[in-house]
Amino acid sequence: MADRDFSRYQKKVIQRYYDNRPQVDEQRLSELVAELYLASEKKKPKLWETARDIMIRLGTPESRVEHVMKTANAAILAEVVKDVQSGKIRPKPPEKPPAPPADE
Numbered sequence: 001m002a003d004r005d006f007s008r009y010q011k012k013v014i015q016r017y018y019d020n021r022p023q024v025d026e027q028r029l030s031e032l033v034a035e036l037y038l039a040s041e042k043k044k045p046k047l048w049e050t051a052r053d054i055m056i057r058l059g060t061p062e063s064r065v066e067h068v069m070k071t072a073n074a075a076i077l078a079e080v081v082k083d084v085q086s087g088k089i090r091p092k093p094p095e096k097p098p099a100p101p102a103d104e
Helices: 008-020 021-038 044-057 063-073 074-086
Strands: none
Touching: 008 021, 008 044, 021 044, 044 063, 063 074
């Protein structure tokens, strides 16, 4: 992606998005549970891949992610959502981007 100069307002909007990403991911994962119950067989693989990506971002242990994906059971995914909401699974702290080099 090309270097872009964002306005101060745009930078704040982008920063707030990433600051709130765990909450957005938590909400999206809970919505995916309902979508998986209602989805056609054709749409389920894509929804499961999205669920995998979100679980990884939320810091779900890899063994649990693999178990959920292997069983492909929305009820088990709902248990992951329950654990995330109760605080048993905590999101990884966001990585700080490296500081840009100082202009000389």
